[in-house]
Amino acid sequence: MAILQMKKICIATLRKERKKLLEKIQRREDIQVSETTSDDSVFFQEDISNAEDMFNTSIRLSTQAREILTKYYPSSEIKVSSFAGRKALPVSEYDDFSKKYRKILKKAYELEDLHEDILELKNKILNHEVQLETLKCWLNFDLPLNYKGTESTVCFKGTLPEKWKKEDIISLLSYEDGSFIPAEVEIIYEAERYTGIAVFALEKDSELVESKLRFKEFVPPTITSSKTAKELKEELEAEIKDMEATIQENTEKIGTYQKYMEDFQFLEDYDQMRQEKYHVLTKTLTSNNAFILTGYCPAKQAAAIKEDLEASLTCVVDIQDVKEDEDFPILLENNAFAAPLEDTVASYSLPGKGEIDPTFAISIFHYVLFGLMLSDAGYGLLMVLGCGFILWKYRKTMEAATKKNLMLFLYCGLATVFWGVMFGSYFGDLPDTIARTFFNYDLHTPALWFFPISEPMRLLAFSMIFGLIHLFTGLLMKAYLSWRSKDFSGLIYDALFWLGLLISCVIILINTSMVQGIFNYSLSLPTILIKIAQIIAMICAIGIVLTNGRESKNPAIRVAKGAYALYGISGWLSDVLSYARLLALGLATGVIASVINLMASMAGASGSIIGIILFTIICIIGHILNLGINALGAYVHAIRLEYVEFFGKFYEGGGSPFKPFGMNTKYYKFKESIKNE
Amino acid sequence: MNNLGIVFALLGAAFAVLFAGMGSAIAVGKGGQAAAGVVTEDPSKFGRVLILQLLPGTQGIYGLLIGFIALNQIGLLGGSSEMSLAKGLLYLAACLPMGFVGYFSAIAQANAAVSAIALVSKKPEQFGKAMLFPIMVETYAIFALLISILAINGVGPLSI
Numbered sequence: 001m002a003i004l005q006m007k008k009i010c011i012a013t014l015r016k017e018r019k020k021l022l023e024k025i026q027r028r029e030d031i032q033v034s035e036t037t038s039d040d041s042v043f044f045q046e047d048i049s050n051a052e053d054m055f056n057t058s059i060r061l062s063t064q065a066r067e068i069l070t071k072y073y074p075s076s077e078i079k080v081s082s083f084a085g086r087k088a089l090p091v092s093e094y095d096d097f098s099k100k101y102r103k104i105l106k107k108a109y110e111l112e113d114l115h116e117d118i119l120e121l122k123n124k125i126l127n128h129e130v131q132l133e134t135l136k137c138w139l140n141f142d143l144p145l146n147y148k149g150t151e152s153t154v155c156f157k158g159t160l161p162e163k164w165k166k167e168d169i170i171s172l173l174s175y176e177d178g179s180f181i182p183a184e185v186e187i188i189y190e191a192e193r194y195t196g197i198a199v200f201a202l203e204k205d206s207e208l209v210e211s212k213l214r215f216k217e218f219v220p221p222t223i224t225s226s227k228t229a230k231e232l233k234e235e236l237e238a239e240i241k242d243m244e245a246t247i248q249e250n251t252e253k254i255g256t257y258q259k260y261m262e263d264f265q266f267l268e269d270y271d272q273m274r275q276e277k278y279h280v281l282t283k284t285l286t287s288n289n290a291f292i293l294t295g296y297c298p299a300k301q302a303a304a305i306k307e308d309l310e311a312s313l314t315c316v317v318d319i320q321d322v323k324e325d326e327d328f329p330i331l332l333e334n335n336a337f338a339a340p341l342e343d344t345v346a347s348y349s350l351p352g353k354g355e356i357d358p359t360f361a362i363s364i365f366h367y368v369l370f371g372l373m374l375s376d377a378g379y380g381l382l383m384v385l386g387c388g389f390i391l392w393k394y395r396k397t398m399e400a401a402t403k404k405n406l407m408l409f410l411y412c413g414l415a416t417v418f419w420g421v422m423f424g425s426y427f428g429d430l431p432d433t434i435a436r437t438f439f440n441y442d443l444h445t446p447a448l449w450f451f452p453i454s455e456p457m458r459l460l461a462f463s464m465i466f467g468l469i470h471l472f473t474g475l476l477m478k479a480y481l482s483w484r485s486k487d488f489s490g491l492i493y494d495a496l497f498w499l500g501l502l503i504s505c506v507i508i509l510i511n512t513s514m515v516q517g518i519f520n521y522s523l524s525l526p527t528i529l530i531k532i533a534q535i536i537a538m539i540c541a542i543g544i545v546l547t548n549g550r551e552s553k554n555p556a557i558r559v560a561k562g563a564y565a566l567y568g569i570s571g572w573l574s575d576v577l578s579y580a581r582l583l584a585l586g587l588a589t590g591v592i593a594s595v596i597n598l599m600a601s602m603a604g605a606s607g608s609i610i611g612i613i614l615f616t617i618i619c620i621i622g623h624i625l626n627l628g629i630n631a632l633g634a635y636v637h638a639i640r641l642e643y644v645e646f647f648g649k650f651y652e653g654g655g656s657p658f659k660p661f662g663m664n665t666k667y668y669k670f671k672e673s674i675k676n677e
Numbered sequence: 678m679n680n681l682g683i684v685f686a687l688l689g690a691a692f693a694v695l696f697a698g699m700g701s702a703i704a705v706g707k708g709g710q711a712a713a714g715v716v717t718e719d720p721s722k723f724g725r726v727l728i729l730q731l732l733p734g735t736q737g738i739y740g741l742l743i744g745f746i747a748l749n750q751i752g753l754l755g756g757s758s759e760m761s762l763a764k765g766l767l768y769l770a771a772c773l774p775m776g777f778v779g780y781f782s783a784i785a786q787a788n789a790a791v792s793a794i795a796l797v798s799k800k801p802e803q804f805g806k807a808m809l810f811p812i813m814v815e816t817y818a819i820f821a822l823l824i825s826i827l828a829i830n831g832v833g834p835l836s837i
Contacts, residue, residue, distance in 0.1 A: 347724045349805060456749060457830075518830045574819040581735065584742040636731050643728065643805070644812055653805060 001338065001360040003351055005299040006328040006658075010292070013315035018284075018291040021313055022277045022661075025293075027091070027670055029662035031305065032329055033295040035283045043285040043292065048278045055275035061108040062268040068115045069261055072251055076258045078265065083390055085399040086669045094670045097270055104263045111257055114250050121243045121250075128236045128243075134222055135236075137189035137196040138229035145232065146224040154206040156213060158220040159194040169197060173212055181205050269665035280661050296322075296329055296658070327353065331658035338363035340408030343401075348643050349653025354485060358651055361477065362642045365470055367415040369641060372463070373585040373634035374412075375452075376593060377420025378427035379627045383413030412635070422449040423586070427623055428593025437601040437615070452587055460583045461519045467579030468506065470641070471572070474649030475499055481650060493547040501540035502572060504533035541566060575645045581637055589630045596622030682765030683751065689769035690747035693825065697740025697779025704733030704787030711791040715798040722797060725804050729793050732811045733786040736779040739822045743775040746826060750833045763837040771828035778821035786814040 009031060013021050025031050070077040080086075138145065141157060149155040160169075166185055173181040182202060189196030201209045225232050285292040297305055306317040322328045330350040332342045338360040345351075345359050374380065387410040391403065398406075420426065424447025435443035452459045479495035482488070509515050511525050549561025596619065604615030647653075663669055708730035715726050747768060751760065789811040796807040 347804075349802060456746060514827075517834075518827065571816070573823075574816045577819045577823060578735075578815075580742060580822065581738050584738040584745075587745060588741065636728065640728055640731060643808060647805070648809075651805075654802070 001335070001357055002333050003357050003655075004331045004333050004658075006296045006322050006331070007299045007302045008294065008320045008322055009297045009302065009305065010294045010318040010320070011309065011315055012290060012292050012318075013313055015286060015289050015291045017313050017315070018286070019277075021291070021293070021309070021315060022280060024309065024312065024672075025661055026273060026277060026663060027672055028305070028308070029660045030301050031295050031297045031661055032659055033280050033283050033293060033661050036285050036292060036294045038285050042287045044287070045284070046278075046281045046286055048281055051278045052275070055271050055278070058105060058108075058271045059268055059275070061105065061112060062264045062271070064115075065108040065111045065257075065264045066261065066268075068111050068254065069258055069264075072254050073258055076261050078261060080667060081394075083394045083398060083402060085394065085397045085402065086665060086667055088397065089668050089670055091670050091672055094270070097266060100263065101267070101270070104260060104267050107257060107260050108264060108267070111254065114254055118247050118250050121247050125240050125243050128240050131223060132233060132236055135229050135233050137191060137194075138221060138223075139233065140188045141196075141198060141229055144226050144228050145221060146226055149200070149203075152203050154201050154203055154209070156199040156201070156209060156218070156220075157188070157197070158213075158218050159196050160213070160219075161194050161217050163190060164195040164197065169199070172216065173199070173201070173209055175208075181209060183209060265667045269663075269668050272665055273663055276661070276664065295661075298331060298658075325353070327656070329658035330655035332357050332359055334359045334363075336407070337411070340404045340411065341366055343404065344639060344642070346657060348647060348651075350655035350657055352652055352654030354481075355652065355655075356477070356481065356484075358477070358647070361473065362646065365473075365646070366638050366642060367411050368466075369582065369638040370412040370634050371415030371417075371419040372466070372582045373637060374416045374589055374630055375419040375423050375586045376425045376427065376589055377417050378425075378430065378623070379589075379631070380413045380416030380418075380420050382627065383409055383416065383631070387413060419586075423447050423452050423590070424449075425590050425593070427619070428590060428597050430593075430597050430619070433597040433601050437604055438607060438612070452583070453590060456583060456587065457519050459586065460580060463579045463582035464576050466582065467576045467645070468502075470579070470646055471575055471649065472499065472502070474646045475502075478650035489547075489550075493543065493550065497540045497543045497547070500536050501544065501569070504537040504540070505569075507533040508537065578641065578645060581641075585630065585633055585637060588633075589626065592626050592630070593623065596626060682760035682762045683753075685762070685765035686747070686751045686760060686768035687753065689765075689772035690744045690751070690753075692769070693747065693772040693775040693779070694740045694744035696776035697743075697783070698737045700780035700783030701734050701737030701740070704736070704783040704790070705730060707787040708733060708790045708794065711794040715794055719798070722801055725797050725801065726794050729790050729797065729808065729811070732790050732793075732808070732815070733783045735815055736783040736786075736818050739818060740775055740779050743772055743822065743825045743829070747772055747829050750829050761837055764832060764835065767832045767835070767837070768829065771825055771832055774821040774828075775818075775825040778818055782814055782818040782821075786811045786818075789814055 011021065025033075066077075137159070138157075143155070145157075147155050147157070164187070166187055169185045169187075170180060170183070173183050173185070175181060183205070184200040186198045187195060188198055199209060199213065223232070227235070280293075283293075302319045306319060309315055309317050332345070332350070334342060334357070341359050341363045344362065344366070345357075351357055371380070387406045391398070391406050391410070424445055426445060429445070431445050432443050435441045450458060475495055475498060479491055479499075482491035482495060507525065508530060510523060511530055516522055544566050545559060545562035547562065548565035549558040552558045552561060600615045600618040600622070603618055604611040712726035712730045716723050751768060793807040793810050796810075797804055
């Protein structure tokens with residue numbers, strides 16, 4: 001329930017030790033490096049563009065190498081389980097890798113070359129195949145493809161669109177007077193859409209024949225060669241065979257690189273870390289002999305950092321307090337119960353200056369809201385068991401972020417079980433359905449509180465009451481913030497007046513017959529209480545009108561603004577009604593679950609083995625789908641209620657996150673504490 | 678002819694669910710398109726745009742709620758179904774606000790949500806403000822919800 005206090009840290013060391021210092025800080029992951037500038041000529045900032053290019057290339061190469069290997073040999077892929085997290089390795093492995101670095105990089109280049117060769121060959125094969133396709137219709141033409149004719153004859157070969165008969169072509173080739181041009185016509189190939197022909201004519205008629213043919217859209221073949229079609233075909237096929245053999249060879253060669261898969265992963269991570277080190281370099285100052293780095297660190301780590309660094313390096317570590325109104329990066333710290341909601345807060349905005357950490361407040365409400373909207377003990381149990389199992393199985397290596405997410409769903413699952421038991425929902429009405437279908441027994445599983453389906457208005461009333469509690473908590477947080485920053489007028493005018501007005505309105509409303517009619521209850525509060533409530537409401541309302549526009553000096557505008565602020569009470573009405581979604585979503589889960597059970601019972605009505613199997617299958621598929629959809633809905637709507645209704649009352653945000661210089665690797669992480677086994 | 682009452686009553690319930698649901702479906706779909714576009718460029722904004730996409734979905738929930746309350750009151754969820762024509766028409770009228778307002782406010786809220794998503798893609802730190810724009814539209818859906826609930830509950834005890 002806190003924003004960690006930060007301290008400013010300044011480290012000065014010898015230039016020759018700067019690499020060691022940066023690596024140490026990177027592994028510690030608890031210092032955020034800030035930009036350090038200097039006006040004098042002693043210090044300068046490094047230019048890293050060369051190194052930058054080098055790292056970009058090597059990271060790209062190593063990623064590509066892995067992809068190539070996976071493409072040709074899918075079994076070589078080393079899957080990274082998102083639950084198991086990154087593999088932890090001792091620091092000595094990191095240092096040792098520098099010996100292998102050149103060799104592995106070279107292997108990555110070689111793989112790239114092999115792969116590109118294969119791609120090129122594949123392209124060529126494609127080209128050849130297209131040519132072969134075109135040649136298909138010329139196979140019967142046993143003259144060379146570029147045959148033009150003899151001394152006195154001309155040869156036209158090509159295709160005419162659509163089907164042509166020999167007689168039609170002959171009659172096409174006629175003189176003006178109708179007599180046929182002496183020509184030898186041969187149909188070489190008949191296809192659906194075109195006809196391959198060869199026409200031999202006399203030299204003197206060549207122009208006429210050509211024009212007549214072209215008039216009918218005659219097209220010569222697209223391939224020319226001094227060989228006949230058959231010869232060309234054989235040549236192309238032989239080339240294709242050769243190229244395929246080379247591809248096969250290359251693929252096998254690629255196979256021999258599989259043993260470097262882990263090394264490629266290591267290379268990627270190694271250079272990723274080095275690249276980040278160089279990025280950090282641009283924020284630091286270097287001189288001929290010295291190196292200076294400034295940044296922020298959590299106050300409680302400061303002493304440990306100082307001790308660690310000064311013991312292992314020749315350096316000086318200077319710790320200072322952050323000034324009163326200076327901005328510092330935000331790092332939240334909460335107990336295990338509330339910690340999972342830190343990401344939710346960060347998604348909205350981290351606390352700004354002067355604000356408090358709302359994580360603990362929204363954690364309680366989040367779990368309850370989620371549970372209310374999913375409200376089924378069976379689903380909750382599934383969530384608890386699932387998350388619990390994964391957390392237990394990977395407990396040694398799981399990343400902190402994954403752990404937080406799983407804990408979130410674990411706690412939400414517990415809340416869901418609670419509300420499920422309250423509302424008597426165990427996979428919908430599954431126990432009743434099973435009893436009725438298979439044992440002909442009327443089981444009535446009880447609800448600890450009441451069944452939402454039979455008393456929806458009661459649940460609606462409860463949802464709105466819960467909403468009021470949520471909203472009042474927001475208002476109280478605002479009151480606390482005002483009190484803490486000694487803004488006492490804000491405390492009274494913005495928080496207390498509204499609290500008074502709202503509470504008295506609620507008291508008056510619950511006494512009216514209209515509300516009692518909707519929610520089916522009767523209540524008769526003592527008249528004196530109503531009178532007091534009315535007076536308080538009046539006082540608060542007038543107070544709000546007079547003070548909520550107090551930024552304006554002009555009294556008329558001030559009152560107008562105040563009146564407008566009072567109109568904001570309709571905003572409160574809409575906020576409270578927004579909580580009706582708790583009823584809707586809770587009912588939706590239960591109703592869909594009942595429908596699934598109904599369908600399953602219809603399938604399993606026969607009571608035979610097949611019936612039981614069908615029943616089980618329908619139940620499993622249906623309930624898992626229902627769980628998925630409604631859990632997602634519950635999660636998002638709970639967050640929406642917190643962001644809009646709750647945060648809207650007191651929270652602005654605007655802080656920037658604490659981003660320590662660390663290892664943003666994909667596969668491995670290196671810890672000082674791990675010794676080589 | 679004397680069973681027409683129940684017909685109109687169910688028509689009313691169906692109407693509320695129909696139009697509010699249609700509106701929300703179109704609206705959330707529109708939001709989804711915009712959200713997908715943002716995540717193509719920057720996957721870290723996923724959570725925020727998901728919430729913004731979801732905002733117009735409320736009308737569908739309210740429609741479902743009205744449908745459910747209406748069905749309950751009419752007596753279709755177990756119970757008798759005898760109802761005069763006048764009462765049936767009254768129920769139909771009571772469900773109209775949620776149906777119409779649900780549909781049109783959802784569509785309008787979709788446009789606001791898409792703009793909010795565009796805002797967040799340029800300035801992710803203004804998420805809080807971006808969220809408020811579509812929320813303003815929801816006020817009217819809530820008013821319609823309120824009136825529909827009041828009307829349905831009011832028709833019940835009438836003896837027409």
